[in-house]
Amino acid sequence: MTKLLEVENLTKAFGGLIAVNGLSFVVSPGEVLGLIGPNGSGKTTLLNLIAGTIRPDAGTIRMDGEDVTHLPNHLRVRKRINRTFQLARAPANMPVIGTVMAGVLYGAGERMRFKDAGYEAAGFLGELNLLTKADRRFDQLTYIEQKRAELARALATRPRVILLDEWLSGLSPSELEGGVSVVWSLAAQGLAVILVEHVLTAVRALCRRVIVMNAGSKIAEGRPDEVLRNAEVVRAYLGDEDA
Amino acid sequence: MAETAEDIRRRRNRTVVSIAALTLLVGALAAAPWLLSDYGLSFMINMVCYVVLTVAWALFSGTTRLVSLATSAFFGVGMYTVAMLIKVMPLYATFAVALAVGAALALVVGVLTLRISGMFFVIFGFGLSEMIRELTVWWEINQTHTMGRYVYVTFDAAMIYEHLLALAVIVFFIGWLLRRSRFGLGLLLIGEDEAVAQQVGINVPFAKVTIFIVSAVFITLSGALMAPRFGFINPNFAFNPLVSFVVVIMAFLGGLQRLWGPLLGVIPLTILSEVLQTEFPFWFSIFLGAVFMVIVYFLPRGVTGLLEDGWTALSRPLELPRGLTGPLREVWARLSRPIMLPRGIAGVIEDRWAKILPRPSEKR
Numbered sequence: 274m275t276k277l278l279e280v281e282n283l284t285k286a287f288g289g290l291i292a293v294n295g296l297s298f299v300v301s302p303g304e305v306l307g308l309i310g311p312n313g314s315g316k317t318t319l320l321n322l323i324a325g326t327i328r329p330d331a332g333t334i335r336m337d338g339e340d341v342t343h344l345p346n347h348l349r350v351r352k353r354i355n356r357t358f359q360l361a362r363a364p365a366n367m368p369v370i371g372t373v374m375a376g377v378l379y380g381a382g383e384r385m386r387f388k389d390a391g392y393e394a395a396g397f398l399g400e401l402n403l404l405t406k407a408d409r410r411f412d413q414l415t416y417i418e419q420k421r422a423e424l425a426r427a428l429a430t431r432p433r434v435i436l437l438d439e440w441l442s443g444l445s446p447s448e449l450e451g452g453v454s455v456v457w458s459l460a461a462q463g464l465a466v467i468l469v470e471h472v473l474t475a476v477r478a479l480c481r482r483v484i485v486m487n488a489g490s491k492i493a494e495g496r497p498d499e500v501l502r503n504a505e506v507v508r509a510y511l512g513d514e515d516a
Numbered sequence: 517m518a519e520t521a522e523d524i525r526r527r528r529n530r531t532v533v534s535i536a537a538l539t540l541l542v543g544a545l546a547a548a549p550w551l552l553s554d555y556g557l558s559f560m561i562n563m564v565c566y567v568v569l570t571v572a573w574a575l576f577s578g579t580t581r582l583v584s585l586a587t588s589a590f591f592g593v594g595m596y597t598v599a600m601l602i603k604v605m606p607l608y609a610t611f612a613v614a615l616a617v618g619a620a621l622a623l624v625v626g627v628l629t630l631r632i633s634g635m636f637f638v639i640f641g642f643g644l645s646e647m648i649r650e651l652t653v654w655w656e657i658n659q660t661h662t663m664g665r666y667v668y669v670t671f672d673a674a675m676i677y678e679h680l681l682a683l684a685v686i687v688f689f690i691g692w693l694l695r696r697s698r699f700g701l702g703l704l705l706i707g708e709d710e711a712v713a714q715q716v717g718i719n720v721p722f723a724k725v726t727i728f729i730v731s732a733v734f735i736t737l738s739g740a741l742m743a744p745r746f747g748f749i750n751p752n753f754a755f756n757p758l759v760s761f762v763v764v765i766m767a768f769l770g771g772l773q774r775l776w777g778p779l780l781g782v783i784p785l786t787i788l789s790e791v792l793q794t795e796f797p798f799w800f801s802i803f804l805g806a807v808f809m810v811i812v813y814f815l816p817r818g819v820t821g822l823l824e825d826g827w828t829a830l831s832r833p834l835e836l837p838r839g840l841t842g843p844l845r846e847v848w849a850r851l852s853r854p855i856m857l858p859r860g861i862a863g864v865i866e867d868r869w870a871k872i873l874p875r876p877s878e879k880r
Contacts, residue, residue: 326711350717358715364708372712375705378698379717387696430717 276338277302277465278323278354278434283332285322292318294489295332300434300465305456307480307497308469311510315489316469317359320436323467324356325349336434353381355427356436359469361419363411369422370394370407373429380430397425401455417448424455434465441468441475453478473501485509545681549674557673561745563786564680565738569759570766570778571687572734575694576727577764578772579703582633585760586625586641589648590618590732592755594739596652599665599749607669611740618736619729626725642757649755656751664750671744679741687734691775703727758801762789765804768811771818780819 278300285293292315300306308316321327323334325346334342336352344352363372373394378387385393398404401421406414414422420440427435441452453475460466460479470476476483477497485493485500487509493500500506548560569587577584597614598607605613629640656662694700702723705713713720743749762785770781785807792800815822 324715326714346714347717347719350715355715358711362709363712364705367704367708371701372705372716375698375701375713375718376716379702381717387698387701390698426712426716 275301277336278467279333279335280323281333281335283319283322283329283334285318285327285329291489293322293329296486296489296491297332298484298491298494300467302433302463302465303460304482305460305466305468305479307476307483308467308486309471309473309476309483310486310492313488314486314509316486317438318489319486320356320438320467320469323434324354324436347379350379350430350432351381353431353433354436355380355430355432355434357420357423357427357438357440359438361416361423363419363423363426365410365412367410368408369403369411369414369425370398372411372422372426373397376426376429380432382429382431394425394429397429398422400428401425417444417452420444420452421455428459432464434467435459436467436469438469439471441470441472444472449475473497542681542685546678549677554673557677559786559790561673561677561680561742562790563782564677564684565742566763566766566782566786567779568680568684568687568738569735569763570770570782571684571691571775572731572738573763574767574772574778575687575691575734576731577767579694579700579707579727580724581707582724583638583764584641584728584731585638585757585764586644586732587735587763588755588757588759589641589645590621590735591739591742591759592645592648592652592751593618593621594736594741595743595749595754596665596751598740598743599667599754602665602667602669602743607671607744611737614736614740615733619733622729622732623725626728642760645755645757645760649751652751652755664748666748667743668747669744673745676741676745680738683734683737683741688775690730695775699723699726762804765808765811769807769815769818771815771820773817773824774820777818777820780823 276299280299281297283293283296284291294315296319298306308319310316318327322329325341325344325348329342332342333340336349336354339352341349341352341354363369370391374390377385377390377393377397382393395404395407398407401424403418403421403425406418406422411419411422424437424440437456441449441456444452449472456466456468456475456479466479468476468479480497483493483495483497483500484491485503485506487505492505492509493503495503545560545564549557552560569591573584573587576582594614597617598610601610601613625644629637632640653663656664694703702713702718705716705718706720706723710720739754746753766781766785767778768781769785770779771777785804788803789800792803811818817824
């Protein structure tokens with residue numbers, strides 16, 4: 274399989290706390306890679322490092338063979354890496370379509386006129402069933418709509434790697450089913466998806482490969498069923514038997 | 517979604533009508549020196565100057581939501597540069613130098629203050645203006661042994677007015693462009709949420725510094741244009757901190773959500789300041805403070821917000837009369853609502869700490 278995103282020996286410490294410790298992995302186009310682990314194991318920090326929100330202390334990140342480790346956040350967006358935030362966030366006072374338009378205009382897609390960007394943005398909202406909410410403010414949307422609006426903003430920049438930070442958490446069973454099929458269709462379009470998730474049913478349904486993190490390190494990697502039976506993983510989640 | 521031919525025709529008609537109306541308005545304003553008395557003209561100069569300052573201020577602060585109190589710094593730099601150089605070069609050359617100095621200062625200040633936000637940026641702007649004033653005073657006393665400069669040029673009130681008017685037209689045009697452009701949308705997004713702005717691919721520091729320079733250039737130029745208005749200029753006069761505060765209050769009173777919003781603050785406040793300064797010269801600052809409190813407590817969206825609400829109320833279908841109880845009930849509902857106090861400096865500090873030490877539930 275071809276490699277799209279390569280992460281090598283990535284390390285980040287906050288003071289004395291090593292949040293991500295020498296992590297390496299590879300993601301291919303069309304693959305959904307699951308990233309699981311207990312709270313505080315460094316999953317979100319890892320996403321922040323890949324997205325460029327924070328810089329690593331050591332290690333390299335390569336996108337399509339090109340070293341992007343030292344690029345700032347906005348340039349990684351143009352190198353076609355984008356993400357959603359754990360707590361869906363978008364400007365509260367701007368219509369939803371405004372943020373998506375900004376994504377179209379500033380992202381990695383072709384340059385276009387301001388007005389055409391509006392039509393393009395409407396298309397992205399339409400794909401996520403949000404067209405009728407295009408002129409609402411972000412805080413007027415429901416929880417699931419906010420999550421979809423945020424994904425529309427990320428997709429508008431035409432990413433090839435998308436990082437979803439607990440994008441499927443907190444949904445009802447039927448909403449979860451819809452969410453899973455959205456992620457599925459992203460992978461089917463050839464995007465590489467990195468999925469940080471606590472909802473294990475979704476991880477089982479979507480991922481053929483899972484990385485388990487604990488205290489900043491990778492403790493297991495493999496197919497979801499095998500990995501979740503792994504003794505060390507069970508210990509990381511549930512604690513020692515005699516504890 | 518495509519436009520029909522009818523839509524395009526209608527839009528074109530609207531454009532033609534609005535361009536014609538604006539041309540008429542600007543034409544009428546440009547004729548003012550021949551229509552008005554000397555006193556009327558000096559009033560108009562004052563007003564157009566504040567229009568330029570306020571709209572230019574709003575270009576930066578209205579979009580990025582960073583309140584700048586550096587207006588008087590740039591205004592003073594413009595004015596004092598002209599005053600210092602008027603004896604060694606032609607007037608228009610001094611304007612050009614003032615523009616360059618203002619832009620350079622804005623670049624340095626912009627780059628230095630990139631990481632400063634909220635309250636700290638406000639204080640920095642104020643401090644900058646005071647610092648430049650003190651430095652200029654020091655320079656004039658110790659190096660040039662002068663305390664003030666005479667500006668005698670053949671650049672009369674009518675010329676000043678026409679130039680300021682041209683500047684106002686340009687600054688409005690830029691504001692208009694920003695509202696329908698990629699760059700303007702990017703600035704709005706920065707004002708709303710910088711993390712999201714970065715995540716759509718906006719170069720946040722670059723955009724902020726760029727618009728800060730654009731805004732500062734207009735403020736500097738209007739200061740430069742005002743220099744010939746006063747025969748004698750000293751640093752304390754040029755770098756008057758009141759200018760910064762007046763501009764902020766005018767902009768907030770008018771409202772920032774529309775391009776023409778600041779006008780609704782500039783016009784009434786210039787008229788009132790004129791009246792107060794002739795009748796009760798020492799009351800202007802007190803009055804300004806009162807206006808600011810009224811804005812904070814009752815008019816958070818400015819006069820523009822009031823007009824917008826009025827318009828929606830008027831265009832709403834009429835409801836059946838509810839008799840006397842209707843208004844009474846509304847008054848009661850308003851009275852029983854809890855009063856929202858602004859959170860003041862303490863709130864800003866709280867937010868700051870929350871950023872540094874996120875609450876455990878947000879970390880995960």
